[in-house]
Amino acid sequence: MPHDLLMSRRAFLIGCSVAASPLLTPVTFAAAPGDNRLVVIILRGAMDGLDVVRPTADPAYAALRPTLGAAMGPALNDFFTLHPAAAGLMPLWQAKELAFAHAVATPYRSGRSHFVGQDALENGTGTEDGGQTPSHDGWLNRALFLMPGAGANTAVSVGQQRLLVLDGAHETDHWFPVAESPLSSQGQDLLSVVNAADPLFAEPFSEALHLARAMDGEKAPKGKLAYGQLGTYVAERLMGAARIASFSFGGWDTHQQQVKTMEAQLTSLSDALLAMKAGLGRVWGTTLVVAMTEFGRTARENGTGGTDHGTGGLAVLAGGALKGGQIFGKWPGLSDGQLLSERDLMPTGDVRAYPAWALRAMFGVEAAGLQSTVFPNLDLGPDPGLLL
Amino acid sequence: MEAPSLIEEIRFGYGPRMGSPPSPGGLEPERLLAQLTAADPTAAAWNRPSMADRLTLLVQVRQDKMAGIDVSPKSNQSVAMDDLKRIEQDDAPTFFARPAVASLGFVERLVNLWANRITVSNVSQGVGHHIQTFRDEAIRLNIAGRYADMIKATLWHPAMQIYLTQTESVGPNSPVGKRKGRGLNENLAREFLELHSMGKGYTQTDVTELAKLLAGMVTDETGPHVAKARAEPGRKHILGVTYGEGKDQIDKLVEDVAHRPETAQAVAFFLARHFIADVPPPDLVQALTATYLAQDTQLVPLYRTLLQHPAAADPNRQKVRTPQEFAVASLRLTGLTGMEKGMLGFNKKSMMVPTYLTNMGQQPLKPLRPDGWPEVAAGWMTPPMMASRIDWATDLARATGDRADPVALVDFALGDMATPLLRRAVAGAEQRWEGLAVLIASPDFSRR
Numbered sequence: 001m002p003h004d005l006l007m008s009r010r011a012f013l014i015g016c017s018v019a020a021s022p023l024l025t026p027v028t029f030a031a032a033p034g035d036n037r038l039v040v041i042i043l044r045g046a047m048d049g050l051d052v053v054r055p056t057a058d059p060a061y062a063a064l065r066p067t068l069g070a071a072m073g074p075a076l077n078d079f080f081t082l083h084p085a086a087a088g089l090m091p092l093w094q095a096k097e098l099a100f101a102h103a104v105a106t107p108y109r110s111g112r113s114h115f116v117g118q119d120a121l122e123n124g125t126g127t128e129d130g131g132q133t134p135s136h137d138g139w140l141n142r143a144l145f146l147m148p149g150a151g152a153n154t155a156v157s158v159g160q161q162r163l164l165v166l167d168g169a170h171e172t173d174h175w176f177p178v179a180e181s182p183l184s185s186q187g188q189d190l191l192s193v194v195n196a197a198d199p200l201f202a203e204p205f206s207e208a209l210h211l212a213r214a215m216d217g218e219k220a221p222k223g224k225l226a227y228g229q230l231g232t233y234v235a236e237r238l239m240g241a242a243r244i245a246s247f248s249f250g251g252w253d254t255h256q257q258q259v260k261t262m263e264a265q266l267t268s269l270s271d272a273l274l275a276m277k278a279g280l281g282r283v284w285g286t287t288l289v290v291a292m293t294e295f296g297r298t299a300r301e302n303g304t305g306g307t308d309h310g311t312g313g314l315a316v317l318a319g320g321a322l323k324g325g326q327i328f329g330k331w332p333g334l335s336d337g338q339l340l341s342e343r344d345l346m347p348t349g350d351v352r353a354y355p356a357w358a359l360r361a362m363f364g365v366e367a368a369g370l371q372s373t374v375f376p377n378l379d380l381g382p383d384p385g386l387l388l
Numbered sequence: 389m390e391a392p393s394l395i396e397e398i399r400f401g402y403g404p405r406m407g408s409p410p411s412p413g414g415l416e417p418e419r420l421l422a423q424l425t426a427a428d429p430t431a432a433a434w435n436r437p438s439m440a441d442r443l444t445l446l447v448q449v450r451q452d453k454m455a456g457i458d459v460s461p462k463s464n465q466s467v468a469m470d471d472l473k474r475i476e477q478d479d480a481p482t483f484f485a486r487p488a489v490a491s492l493g494f495v496e497r498l499v500n501l502w503a504n505r506i507t508v509s510n511v512s513q514g515v516g517h518h519i520q521t522f523r524d525e526a527i528r529l530n531i532a533g534r535y536a537d538m539i540k541a542t543l544w545h546p547a548m549q550i551y552l553t554q555t556e557s558v559g560p561n562s563p564v565g566k567r568k569g570r571g572l573n574e575n576l577a578r579e580f581l582e583l584h585s586m587g588k589g590y591t592q593t594d595v596t597e598l599a600k601l602l603a604g605m606v607t608d609e610t611g612p613h614v615a616k617a618r619a620e621p622g623r624k625h626i627l628g629v630t631y632g633e634g635k636d637q638i639d640k641l642v643e644d645v646a647h648r649p650e651t652a653q654a655v656a657f658f659l660a661r662h663f664i665a666d667v668p669p670p671d672l673v674q675a676l677t678a679t680y681l682a683q684d685t686q687l688v689p690l691y692r693t694l695l696q697h698p699a700a701a702d703p704n705r706q707k708v709r710t711p712q713e714f715a716v717a718s719l720r721l722t723g724l725t726g727m728e729k730g731m732l733g734f735n736k737k738s739m740m741v742p743t744y745l746t747n748m749g750q751q752p753l754k755p756l757r758p759d760g761w762p763e764v765a766a767g768w769m770t771p772p773m774m775a776s777r778i779d780w781a782t783d784l785a786r787a788t789g790d791r792a793d794p795v796a797l798v799d800f801a802l803g804d805m806a807t808p809l810l811r812r813a814v815a816g817a818e819q820r821w822e823g824l825a826v827l828i829a830s831p832d833f834s835r836r
Contacts, residue, residue: 110556115511129556131575134582136757164756183782187822190813191778191829197809198831200708200765201774208771 036321036362037238037283039245039276040140040355041291042165043269044118045252048297048307049314050345051262053100053327056081060334064300068258068307080327085266089273092318096325097277097284099386101315101354103329105295105347107377112309114253117294122164124352126377137168139352139374140246143359144170146369166246228271235279238287243363252293256304273318285320288362288387290355298343299334312345315354321362321387328354328384352378354386361387389426392493394803395701396420398836399663401493402716404800406723408491417695423492424532424688430489434482437475439521439546443609445472446517472517479520483752484712484726484741488719498531498691499523500712501662502538505655506584507760508547510753518547519753535655535685536646539584540639543576544605544612552576552758559603559620572620574599579758586650590627597624601631601638614638652680658763659690664699665706666764672697703805705835708765711748711773713836715741715780718828721801722788731787744783747776778829785825794823802832 051068055061057079062069073084076093080102092098108120108130116130123132124139135142144150166172183191195205227249234245249269254261269291277284296313312332317324332338332346340346352375359365359374371378394410397403400420404410411419448468453459459466461473487496503523510516526545530538542548549555557573558565565571577599581590604619606612614634624631629644631637645651656676660668675693683689694700709717719726726741734740742752749768755761762768785792794814798806810832817823827833 113513115513119511129553129573131553131573134578136759167756183778183825184818184822186818187825190816190822190826194807194810194813194826194830194832197807198835200769201831201834204769204771204774208775 034243034363035283035286037243037245037280037287037319038358038362039234039238039247039287039289039319040165041272041289041316042118042122042163042246042248043252043291043293043316044248044250045114045254045293046117046295046297046309047252047265047293047314048254048258048262049100049102049293049312050296050299051258051307052083052086052266052314052316053102054081054083055079055102055331055334058331058334060299060336060338064334066301067305068301071259076327079331083262083266085263086270088267088270089318092273092277093325097318097320097322099317099322099324099326099328101317101328101349101351101384103312103332103345103348104315104351104354105312105349106351108295109311112295112311114294114309119164121292121294121351124375126375133376135168138163138165139355140166140244141168141170141172143363143365143370143374144244146365146373147359147363150363163246163248166244227268228275231272231275232279234272235276238276238280239283249291254297254306255302255308256306258301258306269316277318277320288319288321288358289317290358291316291318292351292355296345296347299339299345300343310344311340312347313351315351317354317386323385323388328386349381350378353381353384356380357384357386389422389491390419392419392423394805395703397493398802398805399700399705399707400695401497402487402490402713403493403718403720403836405489405720406800409800410803415695415701417692417700420494420695421688421692423494424691426492428490428492428495430486430491433489434486436479436482436520436524439518439525439607440609442472442475442517442521443546443607445469445475447609476516476520480742480752481725481727482520482523484716484719484745487712487716488725495531497713499528501659502531503527504755504760504763505658506539506542506548507755507758508545508551509755509758511756512551512553514550515547516753518545518550521545522547530687532688533686534646535651535680535687535690536643538687539580539646540642542584543580543638543642544607546607548576549605549607552579554602554605557599557603558618559600561621562604562619563617565618565620572596572599572603577602581645583759585645585654586648587654589648589650594626597626598641600624601626601633601641605635605638646685647681649677649681652677652685655680655690659694661763663694663707664697666766669697669699672699705805707836708768709834709836710761710768711745711750711777712752714748714777714834715745717833718781718784721797721828722784722792722824724784724788733783733787744776744780747773748780749773749776777834778825781829782825785821785828789819789821789824792820792824794820794827797824798827801827805832807832 053076054069071084073082074087074090075081082090089098106120107126107128108117110129119132120130122138123136125132195201230247234247238245251265273289276289280287292315293313296310297307298310302308330348332348338346356370356375356378360367360370365374367380371380391408391411392401393413393415394404395415396419397410445468449459449466452466452468457465459469461469464470490496508515508519508522510519522545526541527538530541552575553573554576558570560571574595578595581595581598600620601624604615606615612635619633621633626641631641656673657668660672660676664672675697676690679689679693726739728739729737731739745752750761794817798811798814810830814823814827817826
């Protein structure tokens with residue numbers, strides 16, 4: 001009975017391809033009501049905040065960073081300068097669409113393990129040993145339950161693996177850009193037909209095709225360009241139903257050759273942020289991006305042109321919704337006696353407070369829930385006034 | 389021994405392997421149970437170094453380190469570390485190639501399902517040295533024994549102790565605790581009660597008291613014991629029972645917890661959900677719970693109860709294969725191991741099976757959370773994971789399907805269970821390999 005195959009072939013005509021992408025970064029989207037958009041970026045590997053936003057006026061800085069600080073970047077204010085590779089973000093800073101929170105950290109103190117640190121950052125735990133909440137889920141997922149009117153089912157995540165930060169009991173979808181398939185279009189049609197006939201497989205399969213069609217003709221590029229592409233893609237999703245997106249961005253573990261690595265990393269990060277702004281257009285005005293890392297790096301550069309695992313770090317904030325052009329947090333100083341264990345930037349603030357205040361201002365999540373369910377043991381502190 | 393039937397291979401194994409035709413007929417419980425005492429002729433190739441061997445090497449690594457030798461894996465300065473590295477590289481294919489060639493598919497499935505119920509994940513430093521022997525010794529040696537013995541073995545295994553940070557836990561009133569001001573880490577105590585045994589019916593107090601009982605437990609080159617220096621002195625009150633100090637008391641606690649009705653219920657539900665349906669038949673769960681409690685936590689009677697239930701023989705397959713089960717089933721269908729080199733369209737040196745598995749959502753030996761990989765279809769059905777299954781099917785079919793007879797392969801893989809629609813779609817493909825791709829990427833093939 002070939003007739004039903006023909007019908008189905010028309011109904012499920014693919015027009016493009018289904019295959020894995022070289023873009024390995026997982027992106028997660030969740031729908032929430034209102035016009036505000038929140039993007040959470042997990043910077044994996046422990047970004048060196050002291051190199052991104054350099055306290056060049058701190059009397060101890062120059063001696064701690066003789067080679068890493070050699071090439072000067074643009075001044076942010078009379079105390080801090082920006083890494084030269086992030087100079088492309090200066091227009092955002094000038095437009096007050098870029099800010100930083102310095103000397104921040106998660107409550108994880110008992111070690112400096114990437115895995116434990118990243119899990120702690122994504123789980124939102126309040127423990128010193130990085131032990132997770134009993135639910136072992138992500139804080140952003142728990143926050144979805146506390147957003148008045150948040151939808152339960154319009155969520156899509158993109159990339160190879162789900163991100164812990166958005167994983168949990170609240171439903172989220174999952175997707176990532178695709179490249180070209182070697183199956184002939186007839187082979188694809190046949191595959192569509194057999195998948196469409198199975199109730200369990202029909203929806204995810206057709207969603208895969210639908211999303212693949214949206215990416216038709218756009219092969220995910222490799223290397224540096226990839227993060228620009230990713231930013232564009234995230235913007236597209238946020239222009240649709242999604243209001244919250246999350247993706248991860250690795251490569252920040254700079255034990256050696258930090259000058260070279262940071263140039264590539266910060267160029268990519270800038271590309272992603274600028275692509276999001278471009279893709280969002282007017283909507284950028286109601287968007288906030290929060291980029292966080294598991295911990296900072298040692299204040300003193302090491303013997304191999306890099307830095308080792310530290311404590312106090314940096315969060316990057318961007319977006320038209322932001323009251324930017326400022327460095328949030330309390331600067332602890334780098335002189336003798338001001339460092340933690342005589343080696344790390346002393347954390348003076350809980351990094352979780354920034355996404356917490358963002359959730360409160362953008363999605364109406366109550367303080368009580370933020371300080372217990374979303375981020376256990378968080379002291380929200382006074383409102384830093386993140387948003388316009 | 390007699391080959392399994394097709395439904396036995398599909399629901400309770402990894403699917404039929406090319407060249408090993410299934411026995412005719414339906415499900416025969418005793419034929420599957422006979423696998424548990426049979427020898428698998430393919431097993432000899434997977435005789436990996438033991439936990440004791442690896443602990444000895446780790447002692448040497450520690451000695452090298454104290455002698456000032458760089459023992460980081462990339463330095464190549466420590467002979468013992470290089471030995472470990474080589475061993476672990478050779479361990480890696482066992483996750484997919486061992487079940488791909490196995491004659492006793494039920495045995496391989498049981499190893500994987502219990503290793504998933506009692507999860508260790510290679511996400512923290514140090515776990516990787518012990519994951520293989522966790523699976524080979526703590527799990528595999530106990531699949532036909534008592535559940536109480538399995539969770540005793542997993543609790544004491546170094547992989548578990550490192551993964552759930554038991555190694556960090558110190559009794560606050562122990563000598564080390566008092567001297568250094570250190571305290572308990574409840575991670576393993578909690579997950580033992582929540583994930584490995586009861587799942588419900590315990591309190592935070594029970595967790596804390598259990599953490600006190602477990603403080604100082606360690607398995608090293610001298611064997612399993614409780615290090616006095618870190619052990620919390622005094623009595624511990626857990627679930628209404630009082631325990632003292634030392635290894636015997638920990639083992640007694642495991643026995644007590646293993647025999648609790650909550651544990652019986654949790655194990656029964658897990659087993660029924662794994663093999664039969666995401667929402668398993670309540671009467672089956674009830675029957676399994678009763679068997680478990682009546683038979684001193686023995687697993688073989690449990691499997692027998694499962695296999696004798698009508699749902700075990702139902703040709704309607706309600707479960708979706710995990711990525712590992714799916715990839716292995718397709719390797720078996722095409723007669724491969726996944727370790728082949730120079731396959732058309734694949735990387736020249738390797739088929740990169742772990743990369744495909746990662747893309748399908750199952751990075752080998754690295755589940756994201758201590759509750760393991762998803763045991764229900766929803767965890768594997770996201771569009772990108774789906775697209776990755778299609779990728780694998782396409783690449784594998786293109787590499788192997790030039791001269792395949794896809795129509796005959798539908799019969800071999802699914803027999804009477806193949807839908808007429810799948811038969812038409814496979815037969816309608818333009819090329820042989822595309823027909824094979826449609827078969828492997830079809831819902832029929834992903835269901836078990």
